[in-house]
Amino acid sequence: MTDLPLVNTDGDAATSPLLEVRNLVVRYNKKGPAAVDDVSFTIARGETLGLVGESGSGKTTIGRAILGLQPVTSGQILFEGRDITKASAADRRSLQGDLRAVFQDPFSSLNPRRPIGDAISEPMRVAGVARAERDRRVKEVLDAVGLAPGSEARYPRQFSGGQRQRIAIARALVTDPRLVVCDEAVSALDLSTQAQVLNLLADLRSGTDLGYLFIAHDMAVVEFLAQRVVVLNRGRVMEEGPTLEVMRNPRHHYTQVLMAASPVPDPDEQARRREAWQTLKAAAPVA
Ligand SMILES: Nc1ncnc2c1ncn2[C@@H]1O[C@H](COP(=O)(O)OP(=O)(O)OP(=O)(O)O)[C@@H](O)[C@H]1O
Numbered sequence: 001m002t003d004l005p006l007v008n009t010d011g012d013a014a015t016s017p018l019l020e021v022r023n024l025v026v027r028y029n030k031k032g033p034a035a036v037d038d039v040s041f042t043i044a045r046g047e048t049l050g051l052v053g054e055s056g057s058g059k060t061t062i063g064r065a066i067l068g069l070q071p072v073t074s075g076q077i078l079f080e081g082r083d084i085t086k087a088s089a090a091d092r093r094s095l096q097g098d099l100r101a102v103f104q105d106p107f108s109s110l111n112p113r114r115p116i117g118d119a120i121s122e123p124m125r126v127a128g129v130a131r132a133e134r135d136r137r138v139k140e141v142l143d144a145v146g147l148a149p150g151s152e153a154r155y156p157r158q159f160s161g162g163q164r165q166r167i168a169i170a171r172a173l174v175t176d177p178r179l180v181v182c183d184e185a186v187s188a189l190d191l192s193t194q195a196q197v198l199n200l201l202a203d204l205r206s207g208t209d210l211g212y213l214f215i216a217h218d219m220a221v222v223e224f225l226a227q228r229v230v231v232l233n234r235g236r237v238m239e240e241g242p243t244l245e246v247m248r249n250p251r252h253h254y255t256q257v258l259m260a261a262s263p264v265p266d267p268d269e270q271a272r273r274r275e276a277w278q279t280l281k282a283a284a285p286v287a
């Protein structure tokens, strides 16, 4: 989709980052505090950027602003160099194949009375893809996310939580997007299912230039998937950098607290982190 009727403010798509967020501010109430307060970051093509922060720090608000689901108070959002901050409904429709989302609870967005193949092919139907091609592509993405042949004819209640998250991923990938915003996409899953879905997300991007904005409150899952991380607190960027660097040498007390609170598979390590976390919390409350 290269012929978007959007203002191209930053040169051509080939040289711009995949996504650029500039000085983003979002206020839910005119007089209230900013839920997102002067946040800037970029995502390169093929890059996974982790966005972490405690509950209420503004992660979902940023994801929704990028997806056009939340009006922006000020600042800019550029997708492949095009300013999409105030994209019209028509512009958003033409973007929807390139910029997609996976949320925490796919069950709520799946119609219980429709086979899941319908939900997966919906974005292609909107884009005018012919029936036979849609059916072929649905089978292809179901296979790519590890669901059995014939799954397209089954109903949402016939799948486990982990399988439903795979369905949501299939629906995001069916249009061959450039960027997928994953908001707490594995947070509701138990640790072993979480690991499987994280591996799936990693497999799906390998050898492609698919980018992810990977939103999580859990530093451990971000560590697994993201090359770079942005740490938020109360709507502001606390620090950012290569994930391993930030984790090895967290500059902010707040980042240390986040890391200590992350669930890890090793119970001893978990106990150590919990203890560290309690000590830190007691030393200087973050919320
Ligand atoms: N629809 C809304 N109306 C008013 N305030 C809102 C709304 N949605 C979120 N907020 C506020 O904006 C701030 C950021 O919320 P947001 O949902 O972006 O946080 P989050 O980092 O995604 O948290 P969590 O980890 O719990 O999902 C919070 O103070 C929240 O109370």
Ligand SMILES: [Mg+2]
Residues within 6 Å of the ligand: 059, 060, 061
């Ligand atoms: Mg959230």
